[in-house]
Amino acid sequence: MLTISSIAADALAYGMVLFVISIGLSVTMGLMKVVNLAHGAFAMIGGYIASYMVQQMGMPFGIGLLIAVAGTILIAIPLERLLYRRIYGASDLTQVLMTIGITFAIIGLANFIFGPTLKTIPLPSQLQGPVNLGFRSIAAHKIFAAAVGVVVAGALWFLIERTPFGVRLRASVDDAPMAGALGVKTSWVYAVSFAIAIGLAALGGVVGAQLLPVEPYYALRYMVTFLVVVSVGGAGSIPGALLAALLLGAVNTAGRYYVPEYGEFFFYAAVIAIVSIFPNGLLGRAK
Amino acid sequence: MTDTALSTTPVQPVATPTQRPFMRDLFAVGVIVVIAVAGFFLLPTNLALLTHIVAVMLLVLSLDLVTGYAGVATLGHAALYGAGAYAAGIAATKFGIVDPIAMLGIGAVGGALVGLLSSAVILRGHGLSQLVLSIAVVQLVREAANKASGWTGGSDGLSGIAPTPLLGLFRFDLYGRTAFIMAVVLLILVFIALRIIVRSPFGMLCRGIKEDKVRVRAMGAPVYTTLVKLYVISGAVAGLGGALAAVTTKVVGLDSVSFEMSAEAMVMLVLGGTGQLFGAMLGTLVFIWFEDMVSTINPFHWLTIIGALLVIVVLFAPKGFMGAGNALIKALQRRSGGAK
Numbered sequence: 046m047l048t049i050s051s052i053a054a055d056a057l058a059y060g061m062v063l064f065v066i067s068i069g070l071s072v073t074m075g076l077m078k079v080v081n082l083a084h085g086a087f088a089m090i091g092g093y094i095a096s097y098m099v100q101q102m103g104m105p106f107g108i109g110l111l112i113a114v115a116g117t118i119l120i121a122i123p124l125e126r127l128l129y130r131r132i133y134g135a136s137d138l139t140q141v142l143m144t145i146g147i148t149f150a151i152i153g154l155a156n157f158i159f160g161p162t163l164k165t166i167p168l169p170s171q172l173q174g175p176v177n178l179g180f181r182s183i184a185a186h187k188i189f190a191a192a193v194g195v196v197v198a199g200a201l202w203f204l205i206e207r208t209p210f211g212v213r214l215r216a217s218v219d220d221a222p223m224a225g226a227l228g229v230k231t232s233w234v235y236a237v238s239f240a241i242a243i244g245l246a247a248l249g250g251v252v253g254a255q256l257l258p259v260e261p262y263y264a265l266r267y268m269v270t271f272l273v274v275v276s277v278g279g280a281g282s283i284p285g286a287l288l289a290a291l292l293l294g295a296v297n298t299a300g301r302y303y304v305p306e307y308g309e310f311f312f313y314a315a316v317i318a319i320v321s322i323f324p325n326g327l328l329g330r331a332k
Numbered sequence: 333m334t335d336t337a338l339s340t341t342p343v344q345p346v347a348t349p350t351q352r353p354f355m356r357d358l359f360a361v362g363v364i365v366v367i368a369v370a371g372f373f374l375l376p377t378n379l380a381l382l383t384h385i386v387a388v389m390l391l392v393l394s395l396d397l398v399t400g401y402a403g404v405a406t407l408g409h410a411a412l413y414g415a416g417a418y419a420a421g422i423a424a425t426k427f428g429i430v431d432p433i434a435m436l437g438i439g440a441v442g443g444a445l446v447g448l449l450s451s452a453v454i455l456r457g458h459g460l461s462q463l464v465l466s467i468a469v470v471q472l473v474r475e476a477a478n479k480a481s482g483w484t485g486g487s488d489g490l491s492g493i494a495p496t497p498l499l500g501l502f503r504f505d506l507y508g509r510t511a512f513i514m515a516v517v518l519l520i521l522v523f524i525a526l527r528i529i530v531r532s533p534f535g536m537l538c539r540g541i542k543e544d545k546v547r548v549r550a551m552g553a554p555v556y557t558t559l560v561k562l563y564v565i566s567g568a569v570a571g572l573g574g575a576l577a578a579v580t581t582k583v584v585g586l587d588s589v590s591f592e593m594s595a596e597a598m599v600m601l602v603l604g605g606t607g608q609l610f611g612a613m614l615g616t617l618v619f620i621w622f623e624d625m626v627s628t629i630n631p632f633h634w635l636t637i638i639g640a641l642l643v644i645v646v647l648f649a650p651k652g653f654m655g656a657g658n659a660l661i662k663a664l665q666r667r668s669g670g671a672k
Contacts (some may be wrong), residue, residue, distance in 0.1 A: 080460060131647055135457050137403045142602050146642030153636030161632075205335055209661060261632070269467055269591060276464035310475035316468040317453055324461045 047211055050181055051301050053295075055104060057185035060255050060294025061194030066249030066267075068201060068286045075281015075329070076218045079129060080137055082144040084246050085268035086151040091117045091247025092259035093208050096164040106169040111253050117247035118240045125239045133235070150265050155262040163257045166180035166251060178268055186255050194287075197245065204241075214238060218281075229324040277319050279329020288327055357527050360521055366615075366670040368516040372509075379508035385513035385620045388579055390522060390573025391593075392600050392612040397566040399598070400529055400607030401540030403496055403558055405463055407594050408470030414477065414589025415446035416571025423492040432495040432504075432514065436575045437644035443571015444564045446473070448568065451563035455556065467591055475504075476590045489585040493578055504514045504580070518576060519613075522569055524610055529565065537643060538562055599638065603645055605652025614653050 061102055070084040098104045128147065130142050166299035172189050175182035185324070205211040216224040217231045225231050250259070270293075278289030293312065300311045319327065371382045393415040395493040398404040419442025429435060450469045455464045477484045484490055497510075504510050513590060523577045529535050537558050540548045550556050578584050596619070604615020619638070626634040649656040 074460065080463070128643065128647070136400070138602075139650070141405070141407070141463065142599070143643055143646040145599065146646065149635045149639030149642065151639070153632040153634070153639060156632035157636070231499065264594070269471070272460075273464055273468070280460060299570055307479055309471060310473045311481065313468045313475065314470040317465060317472065319455065320461050320465050320468070321456050323513045324457050326461075 048302060052244075052298055054183045054187060055236065056295040056298040057291070058184075058190045059256055059298055060291040061191045062249055062253030063270065063274050063294055064290035065190075065197050065252060066246055067271045067290055069249070070199055070271050071202075071275045071278065071280055071282065071286045072242045072245075074275055074277070075095050076214065076238060076288050077133065079133060080140040080144065081129075081242075082141055082268055082272070083147040083151065083222070083264070084242075085266075086148045087117055087121060087243045088250030088253075088265035088267075089155065089259060090120060090247040091250035092152065092166065092254050092263070093159055093164060094247075095251040095254070096166045096259060097159075099166055106167070106172070110248070111167070111266060113251050114244045114247045117250075118244050121243040122236070122240065127234060128202030129239065130232075131143040136175045137239075138253035148268065152261050155264075159170075159261070161261055166254045167257070168255075190252050190256070193248070194290075198283060198287055200290065205283070208236075210237070211287065232332075236311075273316050275326075277316060277323075277326055279323075279326025283330040285326055345409055348539075353531065357524070360527075361523065364516070364520055364613070366521065368512075378579075379512040381620070383508055383512045383515045383623055384582045385582070386512075386519050387573045387577040387588070388597070388600070388620060389519060389613045389616045390576065391524065391570050392597050392616045393526060393609060394566040394570035394573065395597050395601050396606060396609060397526065397530075397538075397569065397610040399540065399564060399601065400612070402538040402562055404559065404563075405453065405459075406466035406614065407591065407598060408450070408454070408466035408468070409566075409597055410591075411450055411470040411473040412447050412567045412570035413574040413577075413593070413597075414473060414584075415567070416443035416574030417578045417584045417588045418439065418442070418477060418484055418490065418574070419571065420578040421493050422576035424493045424495065424578075425490060426483065426593075429446075430494060430496050432498050432579045435495060435579050436572055438520070439571045439575020439578065440568040441571070443574060444568040445640055447563045447567020447570070450561065450567075451560045455559055455563075461535075466594075470594050471638055472590060474586060477589055478586060484584070487586055489583050490578075491583045493582045493584070495579050495582070508580065510670075515580065516575055518572065523609065524573060525611075530609070534558070534561070543579065546608055589596035600643060603641065603652055605654030608654055611652050611654035618653065628658060 046319050053220045066084070066088050070081060073079045073081045073084070091113040094116045095109045098109035099106055124147065132143055168186055172186045174185060178186055182232065188199065205214060213224070213234050215230045216227070216229055218236045221231050248262075250257075257263065274286060274289045274293055277293060278285030278287070293315070296315050297309065297312045300309070304311070323329070342563065356427045368382075375382065394412065395406070398406060398409070403416045416439035420439035422431040424435055429438065442558070450466075453469055454462060454466045457463075478486050480486075481488075498514055500581060504593040530538075537548065537553055540553070541555055541558060546554055574584075576589060577588065600619040601612050602615070603619060604613065605611030623634055623638070626637060644650060651658075
C-alpha cells in the first residue's frame with residue numbers, strides 16, 4: 046500500500062508540473078496555431094534565471110521565481126516581434142523547423158553562458174522536508190507543485206472564460222479578421238497570449254526544477270513530453286491538458302516504479318494508442 | 333547599362349531543367365562522382381566520415397520521399413534507419429550472415445517492414461498529431477531496442493559485426509577505401525532508382541497527394557495505399573542507409589534510433605531543400621561536414637550556429653540551399669547578361 050500512495054503522490058506532482066509547463070504550449074498551439082517547439086527552452090531559461098538569482102545573488106525563492114517569470118517574458122517578447130510573428134499561419138513543418146532552430150540556438154547559448162552542469166534552485170525552508178498529512182507524509186515541494194498547478198488551471202480558466210480579455214482572445218481565435226473589424230487589436234491579443242504562455246513555461250520550469258533538473262539539453266529532452274501532453278489533451282483545451290498531464294504523469298511514474306527496465310516504453314505505447322483513437326486529443330475540438 | 337548594350341547582347345538560351353530530365357540526372361550523377369572522387373583523393377584519412385555522410389544521405393533521401401514529395405511531416409524517421417542497421421547487425425552477429433551485399437539487402441527489408449508498420453500509425457494523424465505519433469514511434473522503437481538487449485546489445489550497442497570481403501574480392505581495409513567506394517556506388521544506384529520512382533506516375537500521384545489530398549481522392553486514386561507504398565520504399569532506402577552504417581562501422585548504437593537523429597535528418601533536408609533529392613544530399617553533406625569541423629572546437633557553438641542557420645533558412649530561403657543557389661544563378665545570369 047505504501048508504494049501505491051507514494052506513486053500517487055509522485056504522479057500527482059509530476060503531472061502538475063507537466064501541466065503548468067504544457068498549458069502554455071497548449072495555448073500557443075490551440076489558440077494561436079503555432080507549434081512552438083522552443084517552449085521547453087523558455088521553461089529552461091526560467092529555471093536558469095531562478096537558479097542564478099537564488100543561488101548566486103542570494104535572493105529569496107519567491108523573488109527569484111518572480112524575476113525568472115518576468116525575465117523570461119522579457120527575453121521572449123523580442124523573439125515574438127522578430128521571429129514568431131512571421132510564422133503565424135505558416136505550415137506545421139515551417140513552424141517546427143524555425144522553433145527547433147531557436148531551441149538549438151538557446152541550448153548552445155545556455156551552455157556557453159552557464160556551462161553544461163546541472164543547476165539547482167535551493168528551496169526555502171518551508172518547502173523542504175516532508176509534510177505530515179495524517180495517514181502519510183509527502184515532500185513539501187511536491188504539494189507546492191500540485192498547488193501551483195491547481196491555481197494556474199483556475200486562473201487560466203477564469204481569464205479565458207470570464208474576463209474581457211478572454212472574450213477578445215476567443216474572438217481573435219475564431220475569426221481574426223472579423224474580430225479586428227470589431228475593434229479588437231488582434232496582434233496585441235496574440236502578443237499578450239504569447240507572453241502569458243511563456244510566463245507559464247518559466248513558472249513551470251522553476252517549480253518543476255526538482256523533478257526536471259535544469260541543464261542545457263533540458264530544452265530538447267523534455268520538449269517531446271510537453272508536446273505529447275498537448276497532443277493527447279487536445280490543443281487549446283485547459284481541462285484536456287490537465288487530464289492528459291495527470292494521466293501521462295501516472296503512466297510514466299507507475300512505469301518507472303514497477304517496470305523500470307522498460308524505460309518509457311509504456312508511456313509512448315499509451316501515447317500512440319490515445320492519439321490514434323483521438324487524433325484531436327482527448328478533449329480537443331474537431332478541426 | 334544602356335538600351336544599346338542590352339540589345340547587342342546575344343541572349344543565351346538556357347535549357348530549363350524540366351525539359352531535359354535525362355541530361356539533368358546524368359549531370360547530377362556526374363556531380364556525385366566528381367565530389368566522391370575528390371573526397372577519395374583529397375581526404376584519404378577522412379574516408380570514415382565521408383562514408384558516414386553517405387549513410388546519413390540515404391536516410392535523408394528517404395525522408396525527402398515522404399516529406400518532400402508526399403508532405404508527411406515526421407520527426408521519427410530514424411526508426412526506419414535504425415531498423416535497417418539493427419536488422420543487418422543482428423543478421424551478422426546472430427545468424428552468421430556476413431556477406432556485405434546480403435547484409436544490405438536484409439537491412440533494406442528490415443527498414444521496409446518497419447516503414448510499413450510505422451506508416452500504419454503515422455498516417456492515422458495529421459498535423460500536430462502526425463508529428464507526435466511519429467515521435468512516439470521512434471521513441472517506442474528505441475525503448476524496444478534498449479529492452480531487447482539480448483538481441484541488440486542495449487545501451488552498450490551491438491558490436492562484433494565482421495563482414496566478409498565485398499564480392500569475395502575486396503577486403504574492408506583500415507582506411508575505409510572499400511567501404512567508401514561501396515557506399516558511393518550504393519548511393520548512385522539508389523539516387524537513380526529514386527529519380528525514376530519520383531518521375532513515374534506513382535511519384536506524380538504522391539505529389540498530387542501533397543498538393544491536394546481531397547482532389548486526388550475525388551479523382552478515384554487511392555490516397556492511403558499510395559502513401560503506405562511510398563513509406564515501404566522510403567523504409568527500404570533508410571534501411572539501406574542503416575545497413576551501410578552497420579557494415580562499414582561494424583557497430584550499431586542506440587543513437588541510430590533516436591528522436592535527435594530524426595530531428596537532425598529533418599534539419600538537413602530542409603537546409604538542403606525539400607522535394608528534389610539533390611537538396612537532401614547537399615544538406616546532409618554541408619550539415620555533417622560543418623558539424624565535424626565546428627564540434628571539434630566546441631559542440632555547443634555548433635548547436636548555436638545550426639540553430640541560427642535554420643531560422644535564417646526558414647525565414648529567408650524556404651527552398652533551402654538548392655533554392656537559394658538556383659535563385660543566385662538566375663540573378664547572376666541576368667546580371668552578366670545585362671552588364672556586358
